[in-house]
Amino acid sequence: MEGTSDRYGVHNGSEILPPKQAVVVKAPQPAVLHKVMAQPAQSSASKMKGKVKETFFPDDPFRSFKGQPLRKKWLMAVKYLFPILEWLPGYSLSLFRSDLIAGLTIASVAIPQGISYAKLADLPPIIGLFSSFVPPLVYTMLGSSRDLAVGPTSITSLIMGAMLQKGVPVSPSEEPTLFLQLALTSTLFAGLLQASLGILRLGFIIDFLSKATLLGFMAGAAIIVSLQQLKELLGIIHFTDKMDIVPVMASVFQHTDEWSWQTMLMGACFLVLLLSARHVSMRWPEFFWISACAPLVSIIISTVLIFLFKGENHNISIIGPLKCGLNHPSWDKLLFDPKYLGLTMKTGLVIGIISLTEGVAVGRTFASIKDYKVDGNKEMMAIGLMNIVGSCTSCYVTTGGFSRSAVNHNAGCKTAMSNVIMALTVMVTLLFLMPLFVYTPNVVLGAIIIVAVIGLLDFSAAYHIWKMDKIDFLVCFCAFAGVIFLSVQQGLAIAVGISVFRVLMQVTRPRMIIQGNIKGTDIYRNIHQYEEAQRVPGFLILTVEAPINFANSNYLNERTKRWIEDESFSANKQTKLRFVIFDLSAVPAIDTSGIAFLIDLKKPTERLGLELVLVNPTGEVMEKIQRANGAHNHFRPDCLYLTIGEAIASLSGEASMATP
């Protein structure tokens, strides 16, 4: 290709062909050599500034501010902080119609889920409804996603309940006020963590929870949550406090005498009803509203049935009386007793990270489907502030849940206004409809939870991961197994640990390849990948594909030396090895250990009478080679080449001149 433009003289602007074209020789031609250059010199401070910017402001959120008048800048800043100001002025009736339908639909999901999830977290059912009222209103003002439906989620509810229960010697039924206080305080810490991650622009931390980790984690959590519901579905009264699979199953079969057939029958019927509704909606997506309304319908039917047949006298446990009223202010309930501070902070950390991950992932997913932008760090601030406000208004931790947002999306929501509609519907419920839930049986709430979480078991995604990448599958499986057999935190920690270990291993044991020339071209490629790629006689062309640093310089040293020695001593080569070309094209960075490795590499090559040249060092690497040269001139300019082809042409030219 290089020759193309030369040959026709079209592109380089000169019609006169360079004289070298006229010379026909047998030996390879000493080609035009291009000098290897370093990046323009930059001070350490400005490089550091660039790195910091790329680390914390990769999306450059303020670039549109540049060059605007001050008043405009202020306006833009306010709009940046309150995305509602972006879309509200242009809000129309037709948008409202869509949002109204979507809002009512998610309200019908939110009310039963709110009550159920609060029970999962060992909190009074009404707290779950409170949490579907204030936080959606806060999110509407601050959030940049149009599809996120905000409220409590099953997994965070379960984890919060489990962690608090483990940390306090008494049970939630004995000390309900203490548990509520701890839950609110944990929510505050979760919100503070989320908001500060957003403000400090550390959003990339949640990227370490990869999709594979989340898939395994969610599936494990779904199993754990479902197993907890066996208490309600079987009507067991004395159930274990533990979460992992072994004690739960043991508890189920130790208390067979407590199993109540009435409860089981009712549970089975509603499970079948809800699962059928789910199936229909999955089969025909236009009937999404069937599964969306099914939970509310189930609650209404079951409540009526219990009321008619006096089910509470037949061993079926019911929710019991609930008071009407809106969220109370709860800042006085926040508990900063040093005795519980460690517990609430730890709980806040875990539920904060998990709910943030879920919220941001859901936001990104739907933004990608509808092709609009969600600013990860801004979303974190929104979710964090929502939880901080929530903790002061009797709400526990909330986020944008997968299932609820999917319903919102399917119901055709257009803006965050659907959250307002949902919040208002919940408000009406809180004000007037609470007494209707007295006779709602707990077994139906259990069935609703099971059907809500069952969608988190995504076998086809797991199979896809298995097919694409075995180690990702291992990560997924470890998260799953860790969650169900150990604990939620340990499962997550193991999965993240394996993911990070894999990244570290990729750096510690980087791939090294031998390159060969594709005949008739100037292209050099991996000889194992391309059959046409042929070794160039007398040359060993090595490429390493990772930053060279402390973690791999010893390995590279041993590996390269062995390769060079093997090549140099192998007898079945017609042409003796003369040159080692070390291609640095794929080395993005190097540290002091890496530079020491490059310098050290000259020893074995010189001992064996070989010449070592470096090809195409990139910006940072070239800079450090120059600095190392500053002291001792380890790498003279004539052992640096821009391309492998130029290096080979030049070196074999030298060689043929030296041995005529």
Next chain:
Amino acid sequence: MEGTSDRYGVHNGSEILPPKQAVVVKAPQPAVLHKVMAQPAQSSASKMKGKVKETFFPDDPFRSFKGQPLRKKWLMAVKYLFPILEWLPGYSLSLFRSDLIAGLTIASVAIPQGISYAKLADLPPIIGLFSSFVPPLVYTMLGSSRDLAVGPTSITSLIMGAMLQKGVPVSPSEEPTLFLQLALTSTLFAGLLQASLGILRLGFIIDFLSKATLLGFMAGAAIIVSLQQLKELLGIIHFTDKMDIVPVMASVFQHTDEWSWQTMLMGACFLVLLLSARHVSMRWPEFFWISACAPLVSIIISTVLIFLFKGENHNISIIGPLKCGLNHPSWDKLLFDPKYLGLTMKTGLVIGIISLTEGVAVGRTFASIKDYKVDGNKEMMAIGLMNIVGSCTSCYVTTGGFSRSAVNHNAGCKTAMSNVIMALTVMVTLLFLMPLFVYTPNVVLGAIIIVAVIGLLDFSAAYHIWKMDKIDFLVCFCAFAGVIFLSVQQGLAIAVGISVFRVLMQVTRPRMIIQGNIKGTDIYRNIHQYEEAQRVPGFLILTVEAPINFANSNYLNERTKRWIEDESFSANKQTKLRFVIFDLSAVPAIDTSGIAFLIDLKKPTERLGLELVLVNPTGEVMEKIQRANGAHNHFRPDCLYLTIGEAIASLSGEASMATP
């Protein structure tokens, strides 16, 4: 360059020029396209086997075994396990002469250091001499380094003493037997850890202690060790148990009443003597023996002085009576009481890792100077076994120390036999000369330690790191500051943490560059590094230089989208952007998130009416692209190119045909 061989028809074996050369057109020529290929298919198991081999056996230690008869294999295996069998049969008198001199020289270092370092570890002085007798003999049989001189080292002694003292409520002077037991047990655990790291071939773990970390750590430890010696140099009786700089300095100035001028005078004189000897040896390396003998000479002179002037009556503390005798078996002293098990295991872990790092680094350094090979994993087994045997024969943790091995090397040692000579000299001392140390003043031991560790403060190396790499310097500085202000373990943990975080950040925020064409060639390079590199109108050529995975796919997604949008909307381009070329040459690996990113990238490009093509996916990446294609055919073969040049030629050919 590609054209060169075509043009002359020399290399491609065909004298007939391809017809495309005859056609002269203005528009770029649709070039010969090379197909992108995947690596030959391999089963997951064989790929996994290859990875495991590369991870754990990068040096392929058994390659010389291949194709040998069984008897030969056995012989080679025995030789592999006992490197002494390699060199002993060919051992000659001239080698012995060199080793004898070196052995006597290091013995003169080992005896004073043994006594001093044992005191640093709060152990009876004789344990230090025991530790210079058995372990060197074990190492001689198992070790593959010819220069390593084995014995206790200052840093491990200090750390062991400090960690054990912190973990036990009583002081070492009250319970000397308990401390000895704990020290021996920690040594056993350290040895077990070291040997198992070697056997499991996990040697790469110590690579995470980079040179920068070690430099800072060693310097910090040298300061800590020196400060501890103020007790001896000033004659203070009530000294703090703490290690970090603040309480030590406080303790020094709280007890000014205990300062003894006699001790201070003596200490100052010997410090000057030892430092001058050190200076002479550094200035004129041929006089290395002056600094090597100085400690022993100082001990002899000071002991004679104290004996003559009855120094023990003048506030100068002395070692006191020592019994003659060789190492006792001590396996009955190993303490597996659960009360102390955690402490000894933790101490064993820390001193095991640190002594291993020191030993392997020293071995590698001298092997590189003399150009022979040291097998890291085999060295670990040798050091580990040496400590296991040591713990059963009244020795505490030993390794190949920096200073001692340097003396050995300078004294002209040829094989590990110099360790045997040293051990025999120490044996003679243990059997007959111990009573001579009764009057040895502790202040001289303190001076010897200070001069021994002062060499660890390597300012020029620190300056070199500062010049080469600011983040490496930060790592070095944090290790230093952490060790002197917090604790040895925390200092190390912080430094390793920063190093690993840097590696992770390189992956999380990989460098992305825009490439341009170097005029008149087929070479594409970073437009910021090469001024000649010119953007190709209508094309955006992006390169990412890291594995694409869960940790960076979100970042890459946002970053790339923004770049494409900016390019696409910028008005000051004469030519509208038509194609985005994503160069994967420097992407060594990809996971499921990375594949999802590549697929997702098609969305914004398609929305903007751009065409996205991928260039040069390497083996693993190509394989996964193919697997992703298996399901949905996201990347048809016509959007994969082997080189940027071919992609541009082909695409602009298409474009000019499409818009004539």
